[in-house]
Amino acid sequence: MHSQEFFTPIKRELQKMEEELVRTVDTRQPLLKQASSHLIHAGGKRLRPAFVLLTGSCFTSKIDHLIPMAVAMELVHMATLVHDDVIDNSLSRRGRDTVKARFGNRMSIYSGDYMLAKALHKVSEYCRADLMKIITETSVKVCQGEIVQLQSVFDVEQGITDYLRRIERKTALLISVACQVGALLTDASPPMVRAMRRFGYYLGMSFQITDDILDYTADDSVLGKPTGSDIKQGIITLPALYALRNSPEAPELRAILSSPDNAARHAERAISIVKSSGGIEYSQNMAERYIDKAQLMLEQIPSSQARTALSRIADFICIRDY
């Protein structure tokens, strides 16, 4: 099943969003233009813009005024990706060269800064201080989360709470904000806005847990990056955290995950220990519980075609490809 099918109610607006995205990063500066279009055309599911638009559609039929906000959300997301690629030294993402690989570190840093500035400028055009506050606050937290992630690599002592807090900042917050601002730009009542914010949060948590499971279970063609890449980078996710606590082979896993050398050499073995520990099933179960909470939030809002679409996305999020 293709994710675009969920987006039928906002197909026209997503198309417009795409055009405005291209226009927004347009610049006379040739190299910056190249780097930005490279990034835009590298694809991505445009999940954050879709959430802005679908959430808005739950409360109004006219959502064209949400398009600049949808663009801004995608730009914030793209800005973090470009900087992450410098940090992770990634040469490919979704099966294509990264900006870093093609244009080097310098361009990546500045084009990330450029996109973030453009995003915030876009938001400023709404002349709404509440939106601006939410989005800058989120950016601050996302940065803090990136740094926590940097520090937690190869740290086998971290707990599940550390992990959950990390993925909250890495993924859930921005999706949550996308849903919140989508509602805030309509006449939705404060309880409805809150429900949408929490919907996005739970969905984002489930989304990231599922992504982390896929790093163990999916093959390269699905992920666009090699299986086990988290392990090799020292990123210890939920399936491994479970195994570290519950597998009879925990000491061996511990030795692999705590050293960059061992992780690079014995990633396959680590994957097999994690898989046989029940860590995948445990994580799937947690992803599903988050989705249940997300669905409960949706029940609070009026029934509509857009709500149905959001609900179907939520169901799909944690059964992706494995």
Next chain:
Amino acid sequence: MHSQEFFTPIKRELQKMEEELVRTVDTRQPLLKQASSHLIHAGGKRLRPAFVLLTGSCFTSKIDHLIPMAVAMELVHMATLVHDDVIDNSLSRRGRDTVKARFGNRMSIYSGDYMLAKALHKVSEYCRADLMKIITETSVKVCQGEIVQLQSVFDVEQGITDYLRRIERKTALLISVACQVGALLTDASPPMVRAMRRFGYYLGMSFQITDDILDYTADDSVLGKPTGSDIKQGIITLPALYALRNSPEAPELRAILSSPDNAARHAERAISIVKSSGGIEYSQNMAERYIDKAQLMLEQIPSSQARTALSRIADFICIRDY
């Protein structure tokens, strides 16, 4: 003469600004906290905050409400410095380790992002869309300027207009905005706000030209970086551009400035060609002309202790240390 003497009218507020700056970047995340305090305590003249506060003081005696904006301006400035240090591979600035040297590239990228986000969040607290727009627009332009600078290294074909446009984005814009928002946060009339914005712009241009002259004339202890560091990095500034057009030794200079290898090896020779070409005097003259324009702008605003301070800073800017 010490720059702090100019700041007497706003001494108390600058002290408060400093405290709020420290509080603003405070975080429970230990490494980020270290990196941020390292950057804050590395000093700097706090010129942008001072311009916010002094400009405001030209129009009102109560300027405490300008302090968060002053903090934000310094944070934007610091964010660009941290990212520049990654780009330039700089290990020291103002005679101290950079964040990059002490904490590595990764922390530098994220702590720069963090400071920019914090700055914009601070501005968002004013609930004023006009301020937010001005500052995000400026951030976009500053990023574009950084990229233009990247591309112009070792390019001996660039003209004086290219140079002026580059330093506008690199330095003048942010100082200009500091003066503009300082006025905007008071009852200053639109023509007064415009005069302050242009004052800051002219002063910023003069400031950067003077900085570029100092790279040829000052010794290490004044600059906090080695003389000729621009040449070695391929940054071709006004004195060299003049020499490339007017020195009898232009062909030799051209050969040195267009190649990283030659520039590293023959920086001393390049400096001597530029110095004997009259490029320094030409640049000093241009810096002074910008200051004259800045002073003209000041004449449009009511006389006050703060205006006198701004005028003295302007006079001082282009006679620094050479």
